[in-house]
Amino acid sequence: MFLDISTRRPADYIRKRLPSMYHQFMELAGVDITKEPMEVGPTCHYVMGGVRVEADTTQSTIKGLFAAGEVAGGMHGSNRLGGNSLSDLLVFGRRAGLYAALYAKDFGGTLAVDSGQVADATRAMLAPFERAAGGENPYSIQSDLQETMQTLVGIIRRESELVEAIKRIGLLKARARNVRVDGHRQYNPGWHTALDLESLLTVAECSAMAALERKESRGGHTRDDHPYTDDTWGKVNVVLRLKEGRVQVSREPLPEMPAELKALFQERK
Amino acid sequence: MPAYRMQVFRGDGRGGEFTEYRVSVDPGMVVLDVIHRIQATQAPDLAVRWNCKAGKCGSCSAEINGKPRLMCMTRMDLFAEGEPISVAPIRGFPPIRDLVTDVSYNYVKAKQVPPLRIKPPEPDGTYRMMQEDIDRIQEFHKCIECFLCQDVCHVIRDHEENKRAFAGPRFFIKLAGLEMHPLDTVDRSAFVKDAAGVGLCNITKCCTEVCPENIHITDNAIIPLKERMADEFFDPVVWLLRRFRARKKQPA
Numbered sequence: 001m002f003l004d005i006s007t008r009r010p011a012d013y014i015r016k017r018l019p020s021m022y023h024q025f026m027e028l029a030g031v032d033i034t035k036e037p038m039e040v041g042p043t044c045h046y047v048m049g050g051v052r053v054e055a056d057t058t059q060s061t062i063k064g065l066f067a068a069g070e071v072a073g074g075m076h077g078s079n080r081l082g083g084n085s086l087s088d089l090l091v092f093g094r095r096a097g098l099y100a101a102l103y104a105k106d107f108g109g110t111l112a113v114d115s116g117q118v119a120d121a122t123r124a125m126l127a128p129f130e131r132a133a134g135g136e137n138p139y140s141i142q143s144d145l146q147e148t149m150q151t152l153v154g155i156i157r158r159e160s161e162l163v164e165a166i167k168r169i170g171l172l173k174a175r176a177r178n179v180r181v182d183g184h185r186q187y188n189p190g191w192h193t194a195l196d197l198e199s200l201l202t203v204a205e206c207s208a209m210a211a212l213e214r215k216e217s218r219g220g221h222t223r224d225d226h227p228y229t230d231d232t233w234g235k236v237n238v239v240l241r242l243k244e245g246r247v248q249v250s251r252e253p254l255p256e257m258p259a260e261l262k263a264l265f266q267e268r269k
Numbered sequence: 270m271p272a273y274r275m276q277v278f279r280g281d282g283r284g285g286e287f288t289e290y291r292v293s294v295d296p297g298m299v300v301l302d303v304i305h306r307i308q309a310t311q312a313p314d315l316a317v318r319w320n321c322k323a324g325k326c327g328s329c330s331a332e333i334n335g336k337p338r339l340m341c342m343t344r345m346d347l348f349a350e351g352e353p354i355s356v357a358p359i360r361g362f363p364p365i366r367d368l369v370t371d372v373s374y375n376y377v378k379a380k381q382v383p384p385l386r387i388k389p390p391e392p393d394g395t396y397r398m399m400q401e402d403i404d405r406i407q408e409f410h411k412c413i414e415c416f417l418c419q420d421v422c423h424v425i426r427d428h429e430e431n432k433r434a435f436a437g438p439r440f441f442i443k444l445a446g447l448e449m450h451p452l453d454t455v456d457r458s459a460f461v462k463d464a465a466g467v468g469l470c471n472i473t474k475c476c477t478e479v480c481p482e483n484i485h486i487t488d489n490a491i492i493p494l495k496e497r498m499a500d501e502f503f504d505p506v507v508w509l510l511r512r513f514r515a516r517k518k519q520p521a
Contacts (some may be wrong), residue, residue, distance in 0.1 A: 020323075020324075020325060023324070024323055027324070027337050027342055027344075028297075028342065029346065137313065138313065139308065139309035139310075139313060140309075179312070181313055182313065183314030184366075186281070186365070186366055187316035187366045189308055189313065189315065190314050191311070191313075
């Protein structure tokens with residue numbers, strides 16, 4: 001697929017308004033986008049879903065855990081518009097810091113740290129060093145996960161592929177339990193990849209399950225088998241929770257839009 | 270058949286050596302892609318700092334065949350198959366591990382720079398700036414803080430003792446941008462001369478040569494700063510005028 005701006009805008013304008021794009025295509029591909037079309041392809045750019053937070057304080061459903069930015073869900077609806085991530089970070093980053101500080105300040109009593117839990121976490125983190133030879137290379141699992149998500153949970157989705165993706169992610173999770181790394185603990189990217197796998201697999205599983213649940217097309221989510229936007233789906237969020245070691249899916253109503261915002265939308269119409 | 274010979278520095282603060290990896294290379298790959306391929310297939314513990322893969326974050330600075338460059342913007346088709354290609358950490362900073370160095374010197378220097386303090390708005394509540402004043406400093410804002418200019422600067426590259434009183438090219442463009450800012454009110458002359466040590470630079474232009482953003486560091490930032498220092502501190506006419514004024518101000 002090609003994108004061509006050379007026939008739409010003068011060269012000076014392109015160099016001035018898209019300096020990075022001009023520079024990157026020139027340096028990395030030898031393509032002058034002021035003169036010729038550029039080859040483009042789809043990639044994962046932003047995750048609209050994320051940790052459920054309370055909008056005013058950014059506190060998650062776990063007390064004392066605050067989330068802001070791309071890791072938090074709900075801010076951008078079904079598709080983030082270009083440039084909105086920066087204002088999201090500024091507004092909610094400030095709120096997160098402010099309310100986390102207030103939370104810490106108001107925290108009464110003593111904080112009991114479960115040393116058994118800490119020891120378990122340490123053991124789990126160091127386990128990849130101790131596994132016997134023949135364990136899995138973390139990079140192979142990461143690469144297979146990328147392949148699975150790119151082909152099956154990509155731009156155009158359909159039920160059969162999402163079901164297949166969830167099955168494959170399950171197999172990858174089993175392989176990840178046998179991941180092995182070598183070497184030291186300072187700046188060891190293989191080890192970091194091994195530790196990241198759990199999060200990568202969790203996010204992948206949640207994305208695929210939520211995409212399977214939402215039987216409509218909306219924003220960044222396009223279902224080949226449900227190509228239309230459905231108003232009833234516009235009133236709910238798909239929520240995923242870990243229960244007894246399994247991810248469970250539910251639909252929960254969106255908060256009602258405050259009257260003053262509704263009035264603004266009415267005016268626009 | 271793996272055909273490219275990548276000689277990558279492996280080691281830490283105590284020392285190390287180059288290890289050769291033979292890697293197959295696909296069309297369009299850059300050095301950072303090859304380093305990642307080595308990680309994924311041969312050396313999972315090879316330490317490297319990187320983020321954007323697009324020449325915008327300034328994390329993947331290294332010395333490739335001895336030349337300071339961004340790994341993500343160095344195309345593999347620059348090199349011939351079969352000839353050794355060396356990838357070393359930037360030598361101007363203390364090594365941590367493999368290709369990762371401790372660049373905290375730069376953050377210490379960054380904190381010392383007196384920040385922008387803009388003058389009050391005009392009576393109608395707005396600010397007015399000439400476009401050419403903005404265009405002049407816009408170039409300096411392109412800096413991605415890869416610190417390749419700091420790495421190559423011979424004032425500090427082999428002279429640890431100069432680091433104390435020398436800010437380096439990255440901060441000369443920062444200072445030039447602030448000093449040329451049409452709304453700024455801070456006088457940084459003493460800072461530029463003493464703490465930043467602009468006088469130590471003898472304009473060999475190595476920094477300009479390695480800048481991945483093609484900022485004219487020497488011509489557009491360092492030389493104007495040097496000229497300003499000369500005017501402020503070393504111009505005999507200004508010196509005389511100052512003495513004259515100072516005497517007049519003294520009470521009789």
